[in-house]
Amino acid sequence: MxxxxxxxxxxxxxxxxxxxxxxxxxxxxxxxxxxxxxxxxxxxxxxxxxxxxxxxxxxxxxxxxxxxxxxxxxxxxxxxxxxxxxxxxxxxxxxxxxxxxxxxxxxxxxxxxxxxxxxxxxxxxxxxxxxxxxxxxxxxxxxxxxxxxxxxxxxxxxxxxxxxxxxxxKESRSAHREALVNHFKPRINEFCSDCQNRIEKNPLRILDCKQDRNHELMSSAPAIIDYLxxxxxxxxxxxxxxxxxxxxxxxxxxxxxxxxxxxxxxxxxxxxxxxxxxxxxxxxxxxxxxxxxxxxxxxxxxxxxxxxxxxxxxxxxxxEKVDMALNESVDCYLISLGDAAKDYTVKLLHGLRSHGLKAERDYLDRKLKAQFKAAERLQAKFVAVLGDNELNNGVINLKDQATGEQREVQLNQFIETLKSLK
The missing domain is CATH 3.30.930.10 (Bira Bifunctional Protein; Domain 2)
Incomplete structure (x- = not known):
């Protein structure tokens, strides 16, 4: 069910x-x-x-x-x-x-x-x-x-x-109320049951009635502004x-x-x-x-x-077709190749977020091409690729998605480099 x-x-x-x-x-x-x-x-x-x-x-x-x-x-x-x-x-x-x-x-x-x-x-x-x-x-x-x-x-x-x-x-409304009662009461039987109940309790509410809004007495009803x-x-x-x-x-x-x-x-x-x-x-x-x-x-x-x-x-x-210009992009998407690199990106991702950067990584063990596709869907500004070899050498490859420019960055300087580029 x-x-x-x-x-x-x-x-x-x-x-x-x-x-x-x-x-x-x-x-x-x-x-x-x-x-x-x-x-x-x-x-x-x-x-x-x-x-x-x-x-x-x-x-x-x-x-x-x-x-x-x-x-x-x-x-x-x-x-x-x-x-x-x-x-x-x-x-x-x-x-x-x-x-x-x-x-x-x-x-x-x-x-x-x-x-x-x-x-x-x-x-x-x-x-x-x-x-x-x-x-x-x-x-x-x-x-x-x-x-x-x-x-x-x-x-x-x-x-x-x-x-x-x-x-x-209060004084103005009292005078207007009396005028409304005198206006509607002679023909109140032509109105809905709600309006008939309102004629004595609160005649102003008759003017707000959706069911009888086209009744001819509505357009000719006394206006409060004339009783101020x-x-x-x-x-x-x-x-x-x-x-x-x-x-x-x-x-x-x-x-x-x-x-x-x-x-x-x-x-x-x-x-x-x-x-x-x-x-x-x-x-x-x-x-x-x-x-x-x-x-x-x-x-x-x-x-x-x-x-x-x-x-x-x-x-x-x-x-009005207003473009709200919602920024849903991420600053960096981490791509890993190899088990050691994959494990390291957990720590690296946390470091990026701790420094105020919007970042994400793959959690589905997808192939390289699929990870790049995921980065595109998130409108990532930068993609960082880390393989086991790069990890051993203490470097990471960083790509600017807007220009296509790529560079090799020292891992221990990666977060500061990314912050400066952002």
């Missing part, structure tokens, strides 16, 4: 995983420049965490969470997103008392959602995300957005569209000014909402506009979530963040 991987998951094999490593490495490099520090949280949390933070009316909570009861009869859930866990950790470890404020964090790790698998979307997927906690300055909103755009652009993506909107503060009070409007105008000052191009979309309940003020998405990328164009989404820390039992603390899918990042790179 053969056992296959579960639906909605994938094996990331050698040859492909290097792309993931390159993106994650670049993300860490940029976060270091922006002074964001890594946080690692558990893959599963108490279910209540997501009910309180993500929102009971969201699709994630109602339809997509992997929830189970453990042997202690506790309800646990595989994390569907990273913000809730990060904020829970922020509160639990009293990071609001740290001397360095705001607290700026990033995470990279697997998330889990039970949804229909499709191109670039999996039930287990990897997110990179950042959270900045402790500042209500729209300048840090601009910083968060610019960090995401910088990551995409430094990896080679150019066909991007940044969309921003304001969801307003003076404070919210000024906040949004400052954000736009800062983005313009940083030469970050953007488009204001009054219909943009985020799928999680904790967002307010700034909301944004970054999309791919590359031809052939697919119908679902969103690469990254985020926004401000003032109030979430208090919901978790912490002090009043503003926050903002984003999350992006590594899978969709790679799909966008492939759509």
């Amino acid at each position: 053969s056992i296959n991987l579960p639906r909605g998951t994938q094996d990331i094999l050698p040859g492909q995983v290097e792309k993931w490593q390159a993106i994650e490495g670049k993300a860490r490099e940029i976060c270091k420049k922006y002074l964001y520090r890594e946080i690692r949280t558990p893959i599963f949390e108490h279910t209540e965490l997501f009910l309180r933070s993500v929102g009971e009316t969201t699709d994630i909570v109602q339809k997509e969470m992997y929830t189970f009861t453990d042997r202690g009869n506790r309800s646990l859930t595989l994390r569907p997103e990273g913000t809730a866990s990060t904020v829970r950790s922020y509160v639990e470890h009293k990071m609001f008392g740290d001397a360095q404020q705001p607290v700026k964090l990033y995470y990279v790790g697997p998330m889990f959602r039970y949804e229909r698998p499709q191109a670039g979307r999996y039930r287990q997927f990897v997110q990179f995300g950042i959270e900045a906690l402790g500042s209500a300055d729209p300048a840090i909103d601009a910083e968060v957005i610019s960090l995401a755009m910088t990551l995409y652009k430094e990896m080679g993506l150019n066909k991007l569209k940044l969309v921003v909107n304001s969801l307003g503060d 009070n003076d404070y919210s409007r000024e906040y949004f105008e400052k954000l736009q000014k800062y983005l313009t000052d940083m030469d970050v191009s953007y488009v204001v979309d009054p219909n943009l909402v985020r799928g999680l309940d904790y967002y307010n003020h700034t909301a944004f998405e970054i999309m791919s506009v590359s031809e052939g990328f697919g119908a679902i164009t969103t690469l990254c989404g985020g926004g401000r979530y003032n109030g979430l820390v208090e919901e978790m039992g912490g002090p009043e603390t503003p926050g903002i963040g984003f999350a992006l899918s590594i899978e969709r990042f790679i799909a966008a790179l492939e759509a």
Whole structure:
């Protein structure tokens, strides 16, 4: 009986995983420049965490969470997103008392959602995300957005569209909520059962409905931007000014909402506009979530963040045909002829690696020609050939694969010679 991987998951094999490593490495490099520090949280949390933070009316909570009861009869859930866990950790470890404020964090790790698998979307997927906690300055909103755009652009993506909107503060959202109820309620029976449940609990979520997105009332629904009070409007105008000052191009979309309940003020998405990328164009989404820390039992603390899918990042790179220039070559491949030479290459290989060189040797007792073929497949820059006679004479033959130049090198000087040539 053969056992296959579960639906909605994938094996990331050698040859492909290097792309993931390159993106994650670049993300860490940029976060270091922006002074964001890594946080690692558990893959599963108490279910209540997501009910309180993500929102009971969201699709994630109602339809997509992997929830189970453990042997202690506790309800646990595989994390569907990273913000809730990060904020829970922020509160639990009293990071609001740290001397360095705001607290700026990033995470990279697997998330889990039970949804229909499709191109670039999996039930287990990897997110990179950042959270900045402790500042209500729209300048840090601009910083968060610019960090995401910088990551995409430094990896080679150019066909991007940044969309921003304001969801307003509590007062603005309350006025908008009333307008939405008045707009949809007379014809709510024409909408799906989810939207009918949301009309009283959270009418903003109706705008995010995939099933009814083409209904005529959607295009004429009241826009939150028309209900912003003076404070919210000024906040949004400052954000736009800062983005313009940083030469970050953007488009204001009054219909943009985020799928999680904790967002307010700034909301944004970054999309791919590359031809052939697919119908679902969103690469990254985020926004401000003032109030979430208090919901978790912490002090009043503003926050903002984003999350992006590594899978969709790679799909966008492939759509734009970006050459990631992954260097998979080795510095030196050792070829041995004879039992004594073969034994000696074990020590020699270890010496090369100990001096920071990428090196490999044959482990299959292949003939000379096959060993050279193996060196070519590994794109070896140099090939070193050691036979029993050479070993007895304390020398080794070194060939530059790019030029074809060959030289005889003293064995006791081989590693230093190779380092200097590299």
